[in-house]
Amino acid sequence: MPVYAPLYQYTGHSCSTMDNRDNQQFSTIFLDIASILELQGDDPFRIRAYRRAAQTLAALSEHIRNIARRGALESLPGIGKTLAREIQELLETGRLRYHEYLITTVPEGLLPLLRLPSLSTEQVRALWRTHDIASMPQLAQAFHAERLPLDTPTLAALGQAIAAWEHEQHRMLLGVALPRADILCERLAGLPLVEQVSLAGSLRRGAAMVGDINIVMASPDPPRLIHICNQQPEIRQILATEPTSTMVVTSEGLRVSLVAVLPPQFASALHYYTGSAAHLTALRRLARYRGLDLTQYGVLQLDSGQYLTITAEADMYGLLGLPCIAPELREDSGEIEAAEAGKLPALVTLEDIRGDLHVQSAWGNGAHSLEEIAQMGQRLGYQYVAICDYATAADRGLTPAKLAAQVAAIRRLNATLPETFRLLAGIEVEISPDGEVDFDTGLLQELDLVIATAHTGLKEPRHKLTRRLCKAMEHPLVDLLAHPTGRMLGRQGMPAIDMEAVLETAVETGTYLEINSHVLRLDLPDTYVRQARDLGVTLALGSEAQHMQEMRTMRLGVLTARRGWLGPGQLLNTLPYRGLWQRLHDWGVSNVT
Numbered sequence: 233m234p235v236y237a238p239l240y241q242y243t244g245h246s247c248s249t250m251d252n253r254d255n256q257q258f259s260t261i262f263l264d265i266a267s268i269l270e271l272q273g274d275d276p277f278r279i280r281a282y283r284r285a286a287q288t289l290a291a292l293s294e295h296i297r298n299i300a301r302r303g304a305l306e307s308l309p310g311i312g313k314t315l316a317r318e319i320q321e322l323l324e325t326g327r328l329r330y331h332e333y334l335i336t337t338v339p340e341g342l343l344p345l346l347r348l349p350s351l352s353t354e355q356v357r358a359l360w361r362t363h364d365i366a367s368m369p370q371l372a373q374a375f376h377a378e379r380l381p382l383d384t385p386t387l388a389a390l391g392q393a394i395a396a397w398e399h400e401q402h403r404m405l406l407g408v409a410l411p412r413a414d415i416l417c418e419r420l421a422g423l424p425l426v427e428q429v430s431l432a433g434s435l436r437r438g439a440a441m442v443g444d445i446n447i448v449m450a451s452p453d454p455p456r457l458i459h460i461c462n463q464q465p466e467i468r469q470i471l472a473t474e475p476t477s478t479m480v481v482t483s484e485g486l487r488v489s490l491v492a493v494l495p496p497q498f499a500s501a502l503h504y505y506t507g508s509a510a511h512l513t514a515l516r517r518l519a520r521y522r523g524l525d526l527t528q529y530g531v532l533q534l535d536s537g538q539y540l541t542i543t544a545e546a547d548m549y550g551l552l553g554l555p556c557i558a559p560e561l562r563e564d565s566g567e568i569e570a571a572e573a574g575k576l577p578a579l580v581t582l583e584d585i586r587g588d589l590h591v592q593s594a595w596g597n598g599a600h601s602l603e604e605i606a607q608m609g610q611r612l613g614y615q616y617v618a619i620c621d622y623a624t625a626a627d628r629g630l631t632p633a634k635l636a637a638q639v640a641a642i643r644r645l646n647a648t649l650p651e652t653f654r655l656l657a658g659i660e661v662e663i664s665p666d667g668e669v670d671f672d673t674g675l676l677q678e679l680d681l682v683i684a685t686a687h688t689g690l691k692e693p694r695h696k697l698t699r700r701l702c703k704a705m706e707h708p709l710v711d712l713l714a715h716p717t718g719r720m721l722g723r724q725g726m727p728a729i730d731m732e733a734v735l736e737t738a739v740e741t742g743t744y745l746e747i748n749s750h751v752l753r754l755d756l757p758d759t760y761v762r763q764a765r766d767l768g769v770t771l772a773l774g775s776e777a778q779h780m781q782e783m784r785t786m787r788l789g790v791l792t793a794r795r796g797w798l799g800p801g802q803l804l805n806t807l808p809y810r811g812l813w814q815r816l817h818d819w820g821v822s823n824v825t
């Protein structure tokens with residue numbers, strides 16, 4: 233995902249209970265305005281006003297919406313009538329027309345350059361006007377060709393920014409990287425001199441997008457092992473290599489970072505290279521109070537200079553007086569404080585999942601018959617799979633007549649299946665532009681599960697799209713909102729939605745929110761999963777598989793759930809069949825236990 237993503241794109245930043253992303257996004261918008269005005273030689277007072285407003289917004293500890301609700305926008309430093317009106321417009325529509333107009337007045341690629349802290353607006357203008365550099369790729373190319381007429385400190389700072397940008401350009405989807413990384417680990421485990429192999433980095437932490445595949449290996453001869461790795465035929469390019477590490481590109485185009493350490497260093501190295509950097513920094517601060525430092529080679533006693541022996545990551549946390557923190561939580565978003573307070577969640581595991589609540593069959597857009605899906609469900613060890621084919625208006629998708637026939641077929645098939653497995657009859661209905669769920673109500677009442685979703689109209693203004701989703705959740709027959717944010721990883725930014733309002737409506741209406749485990753979605757994103765959990769929303773995992781093999785993406789959904797701090801009690805799919813059926817048919821069962 234590019235660093236310089238559209239403003240509403242999910243950035244994967246860690247989540248606190250209070251989500252202040254709007255403050256940061258609005259701040260960036262005002263900074264953009266200031267930079268463009270400066271580039272165009274506008275009034276310095278106006279430019280300064282936008283910069284000041286950006287600083288004010290970035291420094292706020294309270295959500296800007298709350299301040300607006302109190303009518304206190306103009307009491308903020310540097311916010312006058314015009315800026316207050318613009319903040320109001322952003323809050324209501326998710327966009328600012330003035331900003332949208334201004335960005336059309338400069339080359340599209342110039343904005344990311346203007347956002348680089350290492351370049352002044354003056355320098356950007358000079359690069360653009362005299363060297364024809366008006367985008368990040370052009371800047372990176374000129375930098376590598378040593379053609380940039382900048383001083384050494386600026387070049388050094390710029391080099392870091394360009395390296396970070398290049399890293400982002402190669403980000404991979406979790407669902408693409410993970411299966412390939414598993415194969416790589418298996419291959420590496422078969423090489424001579426390898427004693428242990430493990431995934432590390434953002435992939436082990438289950439992040440939705442990853443920059444590279446990090447793998448840590450234990451070997452009695454790390455340099456020799458790295459040499460062997462570099463000789464493997466599937467390596468297309470060696471980007472950088474050192475005696476105990478190498479960064480390569482495979483023939484499939486995957487970026488892989490390999491690290492080899494001696495066996496006694498394995499646990500420490502695994503912990504270090506799992507990260508995140510923010511988690512490590514916070515832990516090291518804690519370690520220093522105890523006279524320790526955490527390194528990739530082991531836990532160092534600062535007074536003696538000796539390394540303590542660590543055989544598992546849990547030992548290292550133990551030395552800091554903490555229980556082991558799961559990799560998915562290691563983002564410095566409150567996990568260390570929770571560990572200190574003995575309040576780490578017991579996270580859900582793939583083994584806890586009793587079924588898939590969103591699968592499509594050949595009756596709709598899917599590839600497989602009900603029988604085949606039932607077989608696959610049983611192979612995966614599930615107790616149930618919900619068939620939820622997609623229906624739009626009565627004349628497209630699954631028509632009411634076809635749905636009625638499908639429900640009958642499901643009920644007939646269930647009578648022939650072993651008692652331990654059932655198909656649920658459901659549907660995925662499109663939410664109309666005005667928030668209606670346009671389908672035969674009598675038929676919806678017959679179903680076990682009604683999923684509502686918005687596939688179209690995602691570019692509507694924020695308040696309209698939000699109202700649309702909330703209205704659908706208020707429909708008495710809608711059980712679940714699928715892929716609530718509509719994001720498509722690496723393809724399009726997240727639509728402008730007031731997620732706070734969506735989460736609140738989910739609580740009020742008792743609607744389940746989906747964690748869609750499709751490779752391109754992982755929606756709800758982990759940060760919102762955590763907010764939903766904190767508010768008491770129950771989540772539901774669905775693969776939206778159109779092909780049986782896609783049902784295996786449940787693993788990605790579970791990783792996302794874990795990153796959202798979910799325990800089994802907050803996921804509908806952990807209920808056994810009977811409990812789920814009772815819950816869906818409102819038999820007074822209110823807890824997922």
Ligand code: DGT
Binds near residue numbers: 509
């Ligand atoms: P990515 O690749 O951007 O998806 O994210 P990560 O977390 O996989 O980052 P990566 O691959 O650059 O490095 C893997 C881990 O190694 C990272 O999470 C923490 C550790 N690490 C790497 N470089 C540094 C560093 O300069 N400082 C610290 N504290 N840790 C680092």
